[in-house]
Amino acid sequence: MADLMVGGGGAGAPRGLVAGDALGGFLTAVADRLGGAPVRFDRLPTGPLRGVCGRLTLDDGRAVHVTAAGWNSPGITELRREVLISDRIAAVGPALLCAVREVESCVLVHELVSGRSVSLVPGSPDLAPVGDFLLRSAKALAGDPVGQVGVLGDALRFWPSWERFAGSAWSRAVLDPREARVLQRLTALDGRAQRLGGPAVVHGSLHPGNLLITPDGGVTAVGWRRARFGPAWADAALLVPHLVEAGRDPAGAEAWARQYAGLDQADEDDLTALAVALAGRVWWRDHGPTNPYGFPWRVGRDAALRWMRFRLACHS
Template sequence: MNRWSWDDLPETVRRAVEAEAGPVIHMGEPEAGRNSMFAAFLETTHGPVFCKGVRLDDQQARAHRHEIRVNQRLREVTADAPCLLWTIETGGWLLAGYAFVPGQHANLSPGSTHIPAVIDLVSRLADNLTPSPVPDLTPLAKKYAKFAGWGWLAERNADLLDPWEKQHLDRLVQADRDIADALNGQSLVHGDVHELNLLVADGQANLVDWAWARTGPAWVDAALLTIRLIAAGYDPADAERLVVSTWGMRRPDTSAAAVSTFAAATYGMWRRLAVQHPSPHRTGPVEAARRWTKHRPS
């Protein structure tokens, strides 16, 4: 998505932002993020603020409204996500202002000093967000049903399946059938845990960009973190040992079979998306999900 600069925004929109945040002195663009037409760190006379949004006629407007709704409740229950300060809907734009969160994107590679803070964060959020503080939220299982990958690949792109996938196709397709039961849960889960959404500073981590938040079991974000740790260089068994102590993973109702189903279904969904929408950034996570799926008990 092409980014608009501060000066590109309509004057009425800029005036509305400054009415909330204070006169803008300087604008800095974030390194990451692909779903906002405008995203910037605004240095204002009242202090720094992170502002992002889209035109109301853009297809991403719905996702931004969803994120705003989620963050309105998050600010009441946790300090581990950016505090939503204000929203603006004017001049054909929807913009939200969030408290500035200092830090750098998490380094998840073996030996990184960021990892303890990230593990603590994921564990704490699972506890604080069970049950979900956001009412009537769409279950994560619906997303997995929409993008179920293994049946789609078998029917439309069987020639792309590798020998291991063909050999275990029955198990993989069954994971797509079982994922709805595996994802039954009432926790609020972020659903998109990766390095660029994790900011670390002074031994504390923060999880940003809640546009994909849904309801599901409390272990989901720890499971997603497991895949990212594998992608960063961990052996699957070592990655699992890092997350096994998180609040969601150690709950007595957390099923090893459900986690295995999730691993396989996530691998299939990401495999499908890599075929439909090829991009270099998908290669590492897909391979990590594959390695984790092969490691998990069937």
């Protein structure tokens, strides 16, 4: 493997399952499945996977996206989940080309998607294809739930909730007085969100960085490791605080999102519960201890709280 070039490093350096000399053999196994030989591997940050993630270039010029996790690492559950729903994801995201089972690892090889991150600022030409993506994904990702994938409420339940805030000694110092006065209500709504499920595959953490404008002008989504089953409108709803960050007020952001994926037909209490749950987890991200699994929601705290307050004011 002397001719293999490896780029990247830092946070993306291989850890655990493919450290050191094992990296060459790992990439060779992937390339063999694809009928080629590896010539370059550019690492990307692995986040919670504790493994390898990056772009693999083969000797015939093809390039693919490779993700791997050790069988005993936290990330293996996410990779298994992605395999189970890969047929549905392919309609609106990167196609799974193959899965390679190594002695110590599971490796997923996806088509490499080229594109730029979308802009959600008011008036952006990207908003129309983002809306089209939400409509397409709501149709393509619907169907009977698959066992072992779990539901959106499971993903929320994994992270500390408003109930954790209510029981913490420092909650009064951290929370805005408006939240502190209604902790009991926030806790009840949070519990409702933790029961959210549904018949559609939900990405669950869409943001401008993983929504890409492709060369044909369409939008595709990457980063499906945390997908679950839930209501078809959930991804449209979870874009609302990102629209707020981009410059809309919460009312305008929600009005835009209600045009897509059936959000206008969502149960209002479920929608409020989701906004409350998201804001609580963002609070914990910013004020609680660091979690080794990596936080899935990249929205800013102020935007998440503004959406929550808007929902609470409209449905008090």
